[in-house]
Amino acid sequence: MKTYDVAVAGGGLIGASIALELACAGLKVGVFDAQKPGREASWASAGMISPSPESAAMTSVLPMSLASVAIYPEFIRRVEELSGQMAGYRKHGALDVLLTEKETKEVPDILLLHRASGLQAEALSGEQACELEPALTAEVRGAILRHDEASLDNRVFTEAALEAARRKGAEIYSNNGAKSLWLEGSACKGLQLENGRVEARWTVIAAGCFSAQIEDAAAYAPVVPAKGQMLCLRCDGVHITRDLWSNHMYLVPRNDGRIIAGSTIEYEGFDRSVTAAGMKRILTGAISLVPALEKARIEETWAGLRPDTPDHLPILGPTDREGLLVATGHFRSGILLAPITAQLVREWVTTQKVSVDWTPFSPMRFQEKRHTRTA
Ligand SMILES: Cc1cc2nc3c(=O)[nH]c(=O)nc-3n(C[C@H](O)[C@H](O)[C@H](O)COP(=O)(O)OP(=O)(O)OC[C@H]3O[C@@H](n4cnc5c(N)ncnc54)[C@H](O)[C@@H]3O)c2cc1C
Numbered sequence: 001m002k003t004y005d006v007a008v009a010g011g012g013l014i015g016a017s018i019a020l021e022l023a024c025a026g027l028k029v030g031v032f033d034a035q036k037p038g039r040e041a042s043w044a045s046a047g048m049i050s051p052s053p054e055s056a057a058m059t060s061v062l063p064m065s066l067a068s069v070a071i072y073p074e075f076i077r078r079v080e081e082l083s084g085q086m087a088g089y090r091k092h093g094a095l096d097v098l099l100t101e102k103e104t105k106e107v108p109d110i111l112l113l114h115r116a117s118g119l120q121a122e123a124l125s126g127e128q129a130c131e132l133e134p135a136l137t138a139e140v141r142g143a144i145l146r147h148d149e150a151s152l153d154n155r156v157f158t159e160a161a162l163e164a165a166r167r168k169g170a171e172i173y174s175n176n177g178a179k180s181l182w183l184e185g186s187a188c189k190g191l192q193l194e195n196g197r198v199e200a201r202w203t204v205i206a207a208g209c210f211s212a213q214i215e216d217a218a219a220y221a222p223v224v225p226a227k228g229q230m231l232c233l234r235c236d237g238v239h240i241t242r243d244l245w246s247n248h249m250y251l252v253p254r255n256d257g258r259i260i261a262g263s264t265i266e267y268e269g270f271d272r273s274v275t276a277a278g279m280k281r282i283l284t285g286a287i288s289l290v291p292a293l294e295k296a297r298i299e300e301t302w303a304g305l306r307p308d309t310p311d312h313l314p315i316l317g318p319t320d321r322e323g324l325l326v327a328t329g330h331f332r333s334g335i336l337l338a339p340i341t342a343q344l345v346r347e348w349v350t351t352q353k354v355s356v357d358w359t360p361f362s363p364m365r366f367q368e369k370r371h372t373r374t375a
Contacts, residue, residue: 007200009178010207011037016161017342023168034177044304047154068340075339082164088153094243180215188324220363225305229278235296249285
Protein backbone atom coordinates (compact mmCIF):
# COMPACT_ATOMS: atom_id res chain seq x y z
CA MET A 1 0.00 0.00 0.00
CA LYS A 2 1.28 3.45 -0.93
CA THR A 3 1.55 6.20 1.66
CA TYR A 4 1.32 9.95 0.96
CA ASP A 5 1.40 13.14 2.92
CA VAL A 6 -1.74 14.12 1.00
CA ALA A 7 -4.14 12.03 -1.11
CA VAL A 8 -6.44 14.07 -3.37
CA ALA A 9 -9.66 12.57 -4.80
CA GLY A 10 -10.21 14.32 -8.16
CA GLY A 11 -7.90 15.73 -10.81
CA GLY A 12 -9.83 18.70 -12.18
CA LEU A 13 -8.31 22.17 -11.92
CA ILE A 14 -9.00 22.23 -8.16
CA GLY A 15 -7.24 18.90 -7.49
CA ALA A 16 -4.41 19.78 -9.90
CA SER A 17 -3.83 23.19 -8.30
CA ILE A 18 -3.82 21.69 -4.81
CA ALA A 19 -1.36 19.01 -5.93
CA LEU A 20 0.93 21.61 -7.49
CA GLU A 21 0.86 23.87 -4.44
CA LEU A 22 1.56 21.00 -2.03
CA ALA A 23 4.24 19.44 -4.21
CA CYS A 24 5.97 22.83 -4.40
CA ALA A 25 5.94 22.85 -0.56
CA GLY A 26 7.86 19.54 -0.62
CA LEU A 27 4.96 17.23 0.27
CA LYS A 28 4.36 13.79 -1.21
CA VAL A 29 1.05 14.02 -3.08
CA GLY A 30 -1.09 11.47 -4.90
CA VAL A 31 -4.05 12.51 -7.06
CA PHE A 32 -6.61 9.82 -7.88
CA ASP A 33 -9.16 10.37 -10.63
CA ALA A 34 -12.02 8.14 -11.73
CA GLN A 35 -11.11 8.76 -15.41
CA LYS A 36 -8.54 10.81 -17.31
CA PRO A 37 -8.02 13.88 -15.09
CA GLY A 38 -9.08 17.31 -16.31
CA ARG A 39 -11.98 16.21 -18.51
CA GLU A 40 -14.99 17.39 -16.52
CA ALA A 41 -16.11 20.89 -15.43
CA SER A 42 -12.58 22.31 -15.70
CA TRP A 43 -12.53 21.26 -19.36
CA ALA A 44 -16.10 22.41 -20.09
CA SER A 45 -15.74 25.85 -18.50
CA ALA A 46 -15.61 29.27 -20.17
CA GLY A 47 -12.40 30.09 -18.29
CA MET A 48 -13.42 33.52 -16.98
CA ILE A 49 -11.60 34.91 -13.98
CA SER A 50 -14.49 37.04 -12.85
CA PRO A 51 -14.52 38.31 -9.27
CA SER A 52 -17.68 40.43 -9.68
CA PRO A 53 -20.46 39.17 -7.41
CA GLU A 54 -23.53 38.18 -9.43
CA SER A 55 -25.76 39.34 -6.58
CA ALA A 56 -25.53 40.74 -3.06
CA ALA A 57 -26.08 37.17 -1.77
CA MET A 58 -22.70 36.10 -3.20
CA THR A 59 -20.59 38.78 -1.53
CA SER A 60 -19.36 36.36 1.17
CA VAL A 61 -17.06 34.82 -1.49
CA LEU A 62 -15.51 38.19 -2.34
CA PRO A 63 -12.48 38.03 -0.02
CA MET A 64 -11.61 34.67 -1.57
CA SER A 65 -12.23 35.95 -5.10
CA LEU A 66 -10.10 39.06 -4.63
CA ALA A 67 -7.30 37.06 -3.03
CA SER A 68 -7.38 34.63 -5.95
CA VAL A 69 -7.30 37.42 -8.55
CA ALA A 70 -4.30 38.92 -6.75
CA ILE A 71 -2.25 35.71 -6.89
CA TYR A 72 -3.46 34.53 -10.34
CA PRO A 73 -0.68 36.10 -12.46
CA GLU A 74 2.03 34.48 -10.32
CA PHE A 75 0.15 31.16 -10.30
CA ILE A 76 -0.08 31.22 -14.11
CA ARG A 77 3.60 32.11 -14.39
CA ARG A 78 4.53 29.11 -12.24
CA VAL A 79 2.25 26.73 -14.18
CA GLU A 80 3.52 27.98 -17.55
CA GLU A 81 7.16 27.81 -16.51
CA LEU A 82 6.91 24.29 -15.07
CA SER A 83 4.70 22.82 -17.79
CA GLY A 84 6.06 24.67 -20.82
CA GLN A 85 2.45 25.39 -21.90
CA MET A 86 0.84 28.82 -22.29
CA ALA A 87 -2.41 29.43 -20.42
CA GLY A 88 -4.01 31.77 -22.96
CA TYR A 89 -4.38 34.42 -20.24
CA ARG A 90 -6.15 37.63 -21.29
CA LYS A 91 -6.69 40.58 -18.98
CA HIS A 92 -8.86 42.94 -20.99
CA GLY A 93 -11.82 43.40 -18.63
CA ALA A 94 -15.47 42.63 -19.29
CA LEU A 95 -18.44 44.57 -20.55
CA ASP A 96 -21.97 44.12 -19.18
CA VAL A 97 -24.03 45.09 -22.17
CA LEU A 98 -27.42 46.64 -21.41
CA LEU A 99 -30.00 46.22 -24.15
CA THR A 100 -33.19 47.52 -22.52
CA GLU A 101 -34.30 50.63 -20.60
CA LYS A 102 -35.13 48.37 -17.65
CA GLU A 103 -31.53 47.12 -17.53
CA THR A 104 -30.07 50.64 -17.62
CA LYS A 105 -32.15 51.50 -14.52
CA GLU A 106 -30.16 48.88 -12.57
CA VAL A 107 -26.81 50.58 -13.31
CA PRO A 108 -26.53 52.59 -10.05
CA ASP A 109 -27.14 49.46 -7.93
CA ILE A 110 -24.61 47.44 -9.93
CA LEU A 111 -21.99 50.18 -9.64
CA LEU A 112 -22.61 50.45 -5.90
CA LEU A 113 -22.26 46.70 -5.41
CA HIS A 114 -18.99 46.65 -7.34
CA ARG A 115 -17.47 49.67 -5.65
CA ALA A 116 -18.49 48.44 -2.19
CA SER A 117 -16.70 45.23 -3.11
CA GLY A 118 -13.49 47.06 -3.97
CA LEU A 119 -13.91 46.33 -7.70
CA GLN A 120 -13.60 48.89 -10.47
CA ALA A 121 -16.74 49.46 -12.53
CA GLU A 122 -17.53 52.24 -14.95
CA ALA A 123 -20.85 53.19 -16.55
CA LEU A 124 -20.67 53.73 -20.33
CA SER A 125 -23.17 55.10 -22.83
CA GLY A 126 -24.19 52.96 -25.78
CA GLU A 127 -21.85 54.95 -28.07
CA GLN A 128 -18.91 54.53 -25.72
CA ALA A 129 -19.56 50.78 -25.50
CA CYS A 130 -19.63 50.49 -29.31
CA GLU A 131 -16.40 52.47 -29.57
CA LEU A 132 -14.70 49.95 -27.29
CA GLU A 133 -16.30 46.93 -28.97
CA PRO A 134 -17.30 47.83 -32.55
CA ALA A 135 -18.84 44.39 -33.15
CA LEU A 136 -21.62 45.13 -30.62
CA THR A 137 -25.19 45.64 -31.79
CA ALA A 138 -26.32 49.24 -32.39
CA GLU A 139 -29.22 48.43 -30.03
CA VAL A 140 -26.95 48.77 -27.00
CA ARG A 141 -28.38 51.30 -24.50
CA GLY A 142 -25.42 51.37 -22.16
CA ALA A 143 -22.80 49.19 -20.54
CA ILE A 144 -20.75 48.63 -17.43
CA LEU A 145 -17.05 48.18 -17.94
CA ARG A 146 -15.54 45.87 -15.33
CA HIS A 147 -11.80 46.36 -15.37
CA ASP A 148 -10.75 43.52 -13.05
CA GLU A 149 -11.92 40.67 -15.27
CA ALA A 150 -9.67 38.27 -17.15
CA SER A 151 -9.87 34.85 -18.77
CA LEU A 152 -7.71 31.91 -19.77
CA ASP A 153 -7.99 28.78 -21.87
CA ASN A 154 -9.22 26.47 -19.13
CA ARG A 155 -8.62 23.26 -21.10
CA VAL A 156 -4.97 24.04 -21.72
CA PHE A 157 -4.53 25.47 -18.25
CA THR A 158 -5.93 22.40 -16.47
CA GLU A 159 -3.63 20.13 -18.51
CA ALA A 160 -0.74 22.48 -17.76
CA ALA A 161 -1.47 22.53 -14.02
CA LEU A 162 -1.56 18.71 -13.98
CA GLU A 163 1.74 18.58 -15.86
CA ALA A 164 3.31 21.20 -13.57
CA ALA A 165 2.24 19.19 -10.51
CA ARG A 166 3.70 16.01 -12.06
CA ARG A 167 7.00 17.77 -12.74
CA LYS A 168 7.15 18.84 -9.08
CA GLY A 169 6.78 15.18 -8.10
CA ALA A 170 3.03 14.72 -7.57
CA GLU A 171 1.75 11.31 -8.68
CA ILE A 172 -1.40 11.57 -10.79
CA TYR A 173 -3.45 8.48 -11.50
CA SER A 174 -6.22 7.98 -14.08
CA ASN A 175 -9.03 5.41 -13.90
CA ASN A 176 -8.59 4.81 -10.18
CA GLY A 177 -11.16 6.97 -8.42
CA ALA A 178 -12.15 6.96 -4.78
CA LYS A 179 -14.89 4.53 -3.82
CA SER A 180 -15.01 5.68 -0.20
CA LEU A 181 -13.10 7.42 2.53
CA TRP A 182 -10.97 5.12 4.65
CA LEU A 183 -12.27 5.87 8.11
CA GLU A 184 -10.90 4.53 11.38
CA GLY A 185 -12.63 5.78 14.52
CA SER A 186 -12.91 9.56 14.16
CA ALA A 187 -9.98 9.81 11.73
CA CYS A 188 -9.72 9.65 7.95
CA LYS A 189 -6.69 7.50 7.12
CA GLY A 190 -6.82 7.85 3.32
CA LEU A 191 -8.88 6.63 0.39
CA GLN A 192 -10.41 3.33 -0.58
CA LEU A 193 -9.86 3.36 -4.37
CA GLU A 194 -11.37 1.34 -7.19
CA ASN A 195 -8.09 -0.56 -7.17
CA GLY A 196 -6.60 -0.78 -3.70
CA ARG A 197 -6.20 1.62 -0.86
CA VAL A 198 -3.86 4.53 -0.15
CA GLU A 199 -2.85 5.87 3.22
CA ALA A 200 -2.37 9.59 3.79
CA ARG A 201 -1.86 12.01 6.67
CA TRP A 202 -4.33 14.31 4.86
CA THR A 203 -7.12 13.39 2.45
CA VAL A 204 -8.75 16.04 0.24
CA ILE A 205 -12.14 15.59 -1.44
CA ALA A 206 -11.87 17.51 -4.72
CA ALA A 207 -14.01 15.46 -7.09
CA GLY A 208 -16.22 18.33 -8.28
CA CYS A 209 -19.88 17.43 -8.76
CA PHE A 210 -19.02 13.76 -8.19
CA SER A 211 -17.78 14.35 -4.64
CA ALA A 212 -21.03 13.20 -3.01
CA GLN A 213 -20.73 9.85 -4.81
CA ILE A 214 -17.68 8.97 -2.71
CA GLU A 215 -19.04 6.89 0.15
CA ASP A 216 -19.04 8.79 3.49
CA ALA A 217 -18.20 12.10 1.73
CA ALA A 218 -21.76 13.27 1.00
CA ALA A 219 -22.35 14.57 4.52
CA TYR A 220 -19.44 16.99 4.05
CA ALA A 221 -19.80 17.61 0.33
CA PRO A 222 -23.47 17.48 -0.73
CA VAL A 223 -22.61 18.62 -4.24
CA VAL A 224 -24.99 18.35 -7.20
CA PRO A 225 -24.34 18.77 -10.93
CA ALA A 226 -25.59 21.95 -12.64
CA LYS A 227 -25.39 21.45 -16.39
CA GLY A 228 -24.07 24.23 -18.58
CA GLN A 229 -24.26 24.04 -22.38
CA MET A 230 -21.64 25.82 -24.47
CA LEU A 231 -20.69 26.61 -28.08
CA CYS A 232 -17.46 27.52 -29.77
CA LEU A 233 -17.86 30.01 -32.64
CA ARG A 234 -15.44 31.35 -35.21
CA CYS A 235 -16.30 34.23 -37.51
CA ASP A 236 -13.96 35.94 -39.97
CA GLY A 237 -13.94 39.69 -39.48
CA VAL A 238 -15.55 39.63 -36.03
CA HIS A 239 -13.19 40.81 -33.36
CA ILE A 240 -14.09 40.98 -29.66
CA THR A 241 -11.55 42.13 -27.07
CA ARG A 242 -13.42 41.90 -23.77
CA ASP A 243 -15.66 39.24 -22.26
CA LEU A 244 -19.18 40.36 -23.13
CA TRP A 245 -22.13 39.70 -20.83
CA SER A 246 -25.80 40.22 -21.51
CA ASN A 247 -28.82 38.91 -19.69
CA HIS A 248 -26.99 35.93 -18.16
CA MET A 249 -25.28 34.85 -21.38
CA TYR A 250 -21.68 35.59 -22.31
CA LEU A 251 -19.15 35.63 -25.13
CA VAL A 252 -15.53 34.94 -24.21
CA PRO A 253 -12.84 35.57 -26.86
CA ARG A 254 -9.76 33.36 -27.00
CA ASN A 255 -6.32 34.42 -28.26
CA ASP A 256 -6.65 32.28 -31.41
CA GLY A 257 -9.90 33.93 -32.59
CA ARG A 258 -12.37 31.41 -31.15
CA ILE A 259 -15.36 32.86 -29.32
CA ILE A 260 -16.81 30.75 -26.51
CA ALA A 261 -20.53 31.32 -26.00
CA GLY A 262 -22.51 30.19 -22.97
CA SER A 263 -24.41 29.13 -21.07
CA THR A 264 -27.39 27.43 -19.46
CA ILE A 265 -27.90 26.31 -15.86
CA GLU A 266 -29.92 23.11 -15.74
CA TYR A 267 -30.51 20.60 -12.99
CA GLU A 268 -30.82 17.33 -14.91
CA GLY A 269 -28.66 15.02 -12.83
CA PHE A 270 -25.51 13.83 -14.59
CA ASP A 271 -26.95 14.29 -18.11
CA ARG A 272 -24.50 16.04 -20.44
CA SER A 273 -26.61 16.23 -23.59
CA VAL A 274 -26.55 19.29 -25.79
CA THR A 275 -30.15 20.25 -26.62
CA ALA A 276 -31.84 22.28 -29.34
CA ALA A 277 -33.38 24.56 -26.69
CA GLY A 278 -29.99 25.17 -25.05
CA MET A 279 -28.31 26.00 -28.35
CA LYS A 280 -31.21 28.22 -29.41
CA ARG A 281 -31.02 30.22 -26.20
CA ILE A 282 -27.24 30.74 -26.42
CA LEU A 283 -27.21 31.52 -30.15
CA THR A 284 -30.13 33.95 -29.89
CA GLY A 285 -28.33 35.77 -27.07
CA ALA A 286 -25.00 35.76 -28.96
CA ILE A 287 -26.51 37.16 -32.17
CA SER A 288 -28.53 39.82 -30.37
CA LEU A 289 -25.28 40.97 -28.75
CA VAL A 290 -23.03 40.74 -31.83
CA PRO A 291 -25.24 40.53 -34.96
CA ALA A 292 -22.34 39.59 -37.27
CA LEU A 293 -22.13 36.26 -35.43
CA GLU A 294 -25.07 35.19 -37.58
CA LYS A 295 -22.41 34.11 -40.10
CA ALA A 296 -20.21 32.38 -37.50
CA ARG A 297 -19.17 28.76 -37.95
CA ILE A 298 -20.08 26.53 -35.03
CA GLU A 299 -16.83 24.69 -34.32
CA GLU A 300 -17.95 22.72 -31.31
CA THR A 301 -20.81 22.23 -28.86
CA TRP A 302 -20.60 20.62 -25.43
CA ALA A 303 -22.08 20.55 -21.96
CA GLY A 304 -20.35 20.29 -18.59
CA LEU A 305 -21.39 19.80 -14.99
CA ARG A 306 -20.70 22.55 -12.46
CA PRO A 307 -20.34 21.44 -8.84
CA ASP A 308 -23.23 23.26 -7.13
CA THR A 309 -24.09 23.21 -3.42
CA PRO A 310 -27.30 23.77 -1.40
CA ASP A 311 -26.36 27.45 -0.78
CA HIS A 312 -24.34 27.85 -4.03
CA LEU A 313 -21.21 28.60 -1.97
CA PRO A 314 -18.01 26.55 -2.14
CA ILE A 315 -17.19 23.87 0.41
CA LEU A 316 -13.71 24.37 1.80
CA GLY A 317 -11.79 23.41 4.88
CA PRO A 318 -11.38 20.82 7.61
CA THR A 319 -14.06 18.47 8.91
CA ASP A 320 -14.71 16.71 12.23
CA ARG A 321 -12.69 13.79 10.84
CA GLU A 322 -9.02 14.17 11.66
CA GLY A 323 -7.05 14.45 8.41
CA LEU A 324 -10.07 15.06 6.16
CA LEU A 325 -10.33 18.26 4.09
CA VAL A 326 -12.88 19.28 1.48
CA ALA A 327 -12.22 21.53 -1.54
CA THR A 328 -15.20 21.40 -3.84
CA GLY A 329 -18.56 22.97 -4.71
CA HIS A 330 -17.02 25.91 -6.58
CA PHE A 331 -20.12 26.04 -8.81
CA ARG A 332 -19.60 28.83 -11.41
CA SER A 333 -16.28 30.05 -9.99
CA GLY A 334 -13.87 27.13 -9.83
CA ILE A 335 -11.49 28.57 -12.40
CA LEU A 336 -11.46 31.90 -10.55
CA LEU A 337 -10.95 30.27 -7.14
CA ALA A 338 -8.43 27.54 -8.00
CA PRO A 339 -5.24 29.40 -6.92
CA ILE A 340 -6.63 30.60 -3.57
CA THR A 341 -8.20 27.20 -2.85
CA ALA A 342 -4.82 25.55 -3.41
CA GLN A 343 -3.02 28.14 -1.30
CA LEU A 344 -5.43 27.77 1.64
CA VAL A 345 -5.23 23.97 1.55
CA ARG A 346 -1.43 24.21 1.57
CA GLU A 347 -1.51 26.67 4.49
CA TRP A 348 -3.83 24.42 6.49
CA VAL A 349 -1.84 21.25 5.80
CA THR A 350 1.46 22.88 6.74
CA THR A 351 0.44 25.28 9.56
CA GLN A 352 -3.24 24.63 10.42
CA LYS A 353 -3.86 28.34 9.81
CA VAL A 354 -5.24 30.13 6.75
CA SER A 355 -4.67 33.66 5.47
CA VAL A 356 -8.28 34.14 4.25
CA ASP A 357 -11.16 33.21 6.55
CA TRP A 358 -12.76 30.09 5.09
CA THR A 359 -15.15 29.35 7.96
CA PRO A 360 -18.20 30.59 5.95
CA PHE A 361 -17.49 27.71 3.56
CA SER A 362 -16.94 25.02 6.18
CA PRO A 363 -17.95 21.46 5.21
CA MET A 364 -19.50 21.23 8.68
CA ARG A 365 -22.26 23.73 7.87
CA PHE A 366 -24.49 21.07 6.32
CA GLN A 367 -24.18 18.80 9.35
CA GLU A 368 -25.02 21.70 11.68
CA LYS A 369 -28.13 22.45 9.61
CA ARG A 370 -29.17 18.80 9.68
CA HIS A 371 -28.79 18.62 13.45
CA THR A 372 -30.75 21.87 13.91
CA ARG A 373 -33.56 20.58 11.72
CA THR A 374 -33.88 17.28 13.59
CA ALA A 375 -33.53 18.94 17.00
C1 LIG B 1 -20.30 25.43 -18.81
C2 LIG B 1 -19.44 25.87 -17.65
C3 LIG B 1 -18.90 27.14 -17.66
C4 LIG B 1 -18.12 27.56 -16.57
N1 LIG B 1 -17.52 28.78 -16.64
C5 LIG B 1 -16.73 29.19 -15.60
C6 LIG B 1 -16.01 30.39 -15.68
O1 LIG B 1 -16.06 31.09 -16.69
N2 LIG B 1 -15.23 30.75 -14.63
C7 LIG B 1 -15.13 29.98 -13.50
O2 LIG B 1 -14.43 30.38 -12.55
N3 LIG B 1 -15.77 28.79 -13.43
C8 LIG B 1 -16.56 28.38 -14.44
N4 LIG B 1 -17.19 27.19 -14.38
C9 LIG B 1 -17.08 26.40 -13.16
C10 LIG B 1 -15.75 25.66 -13.10
O3 LIG B 1 -15.49 25.07 -14.33
C11 LIG B 1 -15.82 24.62 -11.97
O4 LIG B 1 -16.21 25.23 -10.77
C12 LIG B 1 -14.44 23.98 -11.78
O5 LIG B 1 -13.94 23.51 -13.00
C13 LIG B 1 -14.53 22.84 -10.78
O6 LIG B 1 -13.29 22.19 -10.78
P1 LIG B 1 -13.13 20.81 -10.01
O7 LIG B 1 -11.72 20.41 -10.15
O8 LIG B 1 -13.71 20.95 -8.65
O9 LIG B 1 -14.13 19.81 -10.77
P2 LIG B 1 -13.96 19.03 -12.13
O10 LIG B 1 -13.21 19.79 -13.13
O11 LIG B 1 -15.32 18.54 -12.50
O12 LIG B 1 -13.04 17.81 -11.72
C14 LIG B 1 -13.51 16.78 -10.89
C15 LIG B 1 -12.65 15.56 -11.17
O13 LIG B 1 -13.03 14.52 -10.25
C16 LIG B 1 -13.02 13.31 -10.96
N5 LIG B 1 -13.81 12.30 -10.24
C17 LIG B 1 -15.10 11.97 -10.40
N6 LIG B 1 -15.45 11.00 -9.53
C18 LIG B 1 -14.34 10.73 -8.81
C19 LIG B 1 -14.06 9.82 -7.75
N7 LIG B 1 -15.00 8.99 -7.25
N8 LIG B 1 -12.79 9.79 -7.26
C20 LIG B 1 -11.83 10.61 -7.74
N9 LIG B 1 -12.05 11.48 -8.75
C21 LIG B 1 -13.30 11.54 -9.26
C22 LIG B 1 -13.54 13.66 -12.34
O14 LIG B 1 -13.19 12.67 -13.29
C23 LIG B 1 -12.88 14.99 -12.56
O15 LIG B 1 -11.62 14.85 -13.22
C24 LIG B 1 -17.93 26.71 -15.46
C25 LIG B 1 -18.44 25.41 -15.50
C26 LIG B 1 -19.18 24.99 -16.59
C27 LIG B 1 -19.69 23.57 -16.62
